[in-house]
Amino acid sequence: MRKDIACTNRELSWIEFNFRVLYQAFDKNNPLLERLKFIAITASNLDEFIMVRVGGLMYMRKKGKRRKDPSGMTPYAQLKAINKRVNQMYREQYTHYSKTLEPALAEKGFNRKRYNELSPEQKSFLSDYVSRELAPVLTPSAVELGAVKPLIHNLELHILARIQGDKKDRDKYAVMPLGFETKRFIILPSEAGRCEFILLEDAVKAHISNWFEGCRVLECCSFRPTRNADIELQEDEAPDLLTGMEEVLEERKSSDCIRLEIESGMSEKGGEFLRELLECGKRWTFRLDGPLNLKAFMDMTSIEGFESLKNEPWQPQPSDQIDPSAGxxxxxxxxxxxxxxxxxxxxxxxxxxxxxxxxxxxxxxxxxxxxxxxxxxxxxxxxxxxxxxxxxxxxxxxxxRFDERSNIEWAxxxxxxxxxxxxxxxxxxxxxxxxxxVRREEAGxxxxxxxxxxxxxxxxxxxxxxxxxxxxxxxxxxxxxxxxxxxxxxxxxxxxxxLYMSPITLRKKITQMIEAETERAKNSQKAEITAKMNSLVDKNLIEKLYAASQAGVEIKLNVRGICCLKPGVEGLSENITVTSIVDRFLEHARIYCFYHGGNENIFISSADWMTRNLDKRVELLVPIDSANCKKRLKSFLNTHLADNVSSWTLLPDGSYKKNRPKKGEKRIRSQEQLYLQACRRTERKRGKVVDQLTPHMGENY
Incomplete structure (x- = not known):
């Protein structure tokens, strides 16, 4: 195998996926609040990626580990490449939000206001709100370098206040957490049909004297730290799993700060103080020209009264396979x-x-x-x-990951x-x-x-x-x-x-199925593999797919997110195509189909083709034998593979190309088609006909 082109780096492939999600926010066919929602989704995705994947790489580098990944990159090389792409993502996110979405939403009456834009009535309302709701709750803490510092919480928005010292003293600093439960968006009095609001941090900054009476505040800016969440439970050392997981959750609160987001107006002096306080490198400090924590805007996308700025909802349809009157x-x-x-x-x-x-x-x-x-x-x-x-x-x-606390409570x-x-x-x-x-019936x-x-x-x-x-x-x-x-x-x-179960038999079964198609192709028989999954990372399976392609197996993959395989490479993967669908709903199903000489073997699974799923998790691969169920699954696969509206094609160099209908070609948007089919089946018994949907219908990604 030609090792130099075998695999794309996993982390960079994930970033490419998040860019595909971000481009949904740029699509003018999507309503404005839906576009804002995609901005929020990409911000949330990036938070988790930084905490887990970047955190893990930083830990490896800190320990002096230089082992290369399957793409040939060391942890340092990965961090350098990731940082460059993350900077680009921030630029595109914030440029689009600030210069396109926010002004367009304001024209529609959905208006974020700065303090100097408020009317006298709104200023009076805000002053009362700050005095009543915020001043009694928010508490600043003095901070000094080299001294015991307060716990600065992961992903929480904070205010840094720089306060003028007396003639003998240097400037002083205070940090004020704005809290996870405090409302980020303060709705202001406004005309009917409008939604005017000010951000929590803007309200606090405008009334900062409420917390520092008698002091001269030289600057007041927001920041947000990200801590390493790639902390694994040491099960051999934990007295029990429940106690051990609670200890991990506590440890995450004070783990290393690996990213620092600061607002663009913060002075170099303030930024340098924060970097030293949090021990965060300059490369991973991001100065952002807009509101920090864009994922918070998800809460505002469901606000009532702006239905024209949202998608018409798709309601899940009752299945025609289920009789609601029968058990x-x-x-x-x-x-x-x-x-x-x-x-x-x-x-x-x-x-x-x-x-x-x-x-x-x-x-x-x-x-x-x-x-x-x-x-x-x-x-x-x-x-x-x-x-x-x-x-x-x-x-x-x-x-x-990140559901540990709620699962402990459920337990x-x-x-x-x-x-x-x-x-x-x-x-x-x-x-x-x-x-x-398990049910006792007459037959047993x-x-x-x-x-x-x-x-x-x-x-x-x-x-x-x-x-x-x-x-x-x-x-x-x-x-x-x-x-x-x-x-x-x-x-x-x-x-x-x-059933096939990882880490025992699942990998072996998938490998056997790929090898069987390879042997059929070598014997000049028809051989096909069609698969839908979230991620394709495992190097061994990628090599098996390359060998199958070289033997003549036609391989069609629909991979939503990470894909380390390189399709369409001469002499390696000419017979492999990879597409990714990004649309209203998050593609999450895993369906695997092997032609098997015409007697197709079709499976559903909880597992992606990732090493962690195959070797480090308990997963199931479920064969589907029912002829009708197999037919439905194959239909779903074919519909997704035919998508020429919401799909992207992976190119040999690891980049993606947006697919569009060719001249004279039928427009196929797979999620729309599948929902339309569900509507038709539902309405068939009612004597109604559903021929088409409102363009760009849907509720969520």
């Missing part, structure tokens, strides 16, 4: 059910657990919780089932309700999405299983595209029980009948 288990007994969310409603999955909780014939319920919503109906149903005397097991993954609440709570396999994250309900005990590609989260099920598969297939039910036995105890599920 869910009765329907699964008749046929396997496959749903594609959010085009089809997540409600049947909620029903699956809720009906089980109240069904006298149900003996037990077992479910994996990786991430869930703040008021989860699934968790409430588990609690109710335990109170009804059923044997309920919940596997809560405490190591789900304690469920245990108090009588639920058996387990925390997965030592050293591995349990990322599988499975729920099994029957296992009903839900397998999915997404979490049991009713909120994100309206925003992410995911597959749900419900079946009472005996082999898949047996395997679901074996899976839970393996993660809750010490048994090794070596004899799974139909």
């Amino acid at each position: 869910i288990f009765e329907q699964i007994q008749k046929k396997d059910i496959l749903l594609y969310h959010p085009y089809e409603s997540f409600d049947p999955v909620i029903r699956f657990v809720e009906e089980a909780a109240g069904d006298p014939s149900v003996l037990s319920i077992k479910l994996v919780i990786y991430r869930t919503s703040s008021k989860s109906p699934m968790v409430a149903a588990l609690k109710r089932a335990a109170e009804n005397g059923k044997y309920v097991t919940a596997l809560l993954e405490l190591k789900a 304690r609440m469920l245990e108090n309700s009588g639920v058996q709570v387990i925390y997965g396999v030592k050293g591995l994250k349990t990322h599988s999405k499975v729920c099994v309900v 005990v029957v296992r009903y299983v839900h397998y999915g590609t997404g979490n049991y989260n009713d909120k994100t099920a309206k925003l992410y595209s995911d597959i749900s598969y419900m079946t009472c297939n005996e082999a898949l039910g047996f395997d679901a029980t074996a899976f839970f036995n393996s993660v809750s105890g010490y048994s090794q599920p070596q004899n799974l009948r139909r």
Whole structure:
């Protein structure tokens, strides 16, 4: 293999993905508040990337590690390249926000105001608001270099005040956290039909004398630190997993500052003081010409009264496979059910657990919780089932990044309700999405299983595209029980009948399927691989795909985010194409299809083709045998691959090209097509016809 062109750097590939999301904010076909939403999404994505990926690279460099990644880059080289692209992303984010979106929104009555732009009435309102709501809550702390300093919280917005000293003393500094719970956007009195607001930091700066009476404040500017969140639990040293994870959360609060965002008006003197205080390098200090923490603007995109600036919502459709008047288990007994969310409603999955909780014939319920919503109906149903005397097991993954705190709270609440709570396999994250309900029926005990590609989260099920598969297939039910036995105890599920599980058999199965297509191509047989996933990183699988391409296998990949494979390289990957879809919903489903001599093998999975998923997590690969379900999955794949509106094509050099319909070519926007199909199926029984959607409909990315 030609090592010099084998792989694209993982981190740079992720940044390219975030740029594709950012370009949705530039698309003039999207309503203004939707464009602001994409700005907020990219800011949120960047926060997590810096905390985890950049934090990890900085830690490696600090420890003197120079090992090159599969693309041939050392940690230092990666950090240098990342920094350059992050600077570019900031420029594009803030230029577009400040020069395009903010003025355009102001013209529509959605107006961010500076203090000097306020009317006398608004100034009076703000003065009262600051005195009543802010002055009693916000508290500054004096800070000095070399002295004990207050805890400056990760990602929290702060004010730095520089105060003139007396003739003998130097200038003094104070830091004031603005708090996570304090309202960032202060709505001002304004005419009907308008929304005028001032940012919290602008209000505080205009009234800074409320906190420093009798002092001369020389400057007052906002800043925001980012701390390293790439802190792993040392399970061998922790007394128990719950206590160990709580210690990790505490450690993150005071970890190294790896990024410092400051507003453009801060003086060099103030910036230098902060860098020294937080021990953050100049290269990773970003002076931003606009409001810090753009992700906060997500809250404002749902404001009422500006519907013309938002997308017309797509409501998840009731599936034509589900009869709302019949019991869910009765329907699964008749046929396997496959749903594609959010085009089809997540409600049947909620029903699956809720009906089980109240069904006298149900003996037990077992479910994996990786991430869930703040008021989860699934968790409430588990609690109710335990109170009804059923044997309920919940596997809560405490190591789900940034959901650790909420999962700890869920664990304690469920245990108090009588639920058996387990925390997965030592050293591995349990990322599988499975729920099994055991029911006593006339014919005996029957296992009903839900397998999915997404979490049991009713909120994100309206925003992410995911597959749900419900079946009472005996082999898949047996395997679901074996899976839970393996993660809750010490048994090794070596004899799974139909499932493939990482880190034991999943990688081996995917490798075998790729190799089988390669052998068919070598024997001049038709050979195809079609796959949809979030990320493709694993070097071994990439090499297998390159070998398959060289043998003549036609490989079509739909990879939403990171892709380290280089398609279309002469002599290496001419038969591989890679596309990425960025649209209203976040593409999250994993579907894998192998031609297999015409008898296609189709799988859904919780796992991407990443080393961490294949070797360091507990994941599932689920074969789909139902002819109707296989047909639906293949249809979904074909629709996504045909997209020429919301898709991007990956080029051999690692860059992406936006796809557009060619002259005379039919316009295909896959998410729109899939939602339209769901609407048609829903309305068919009602005698209505749905031919088209309002352009650029949708609710969330």
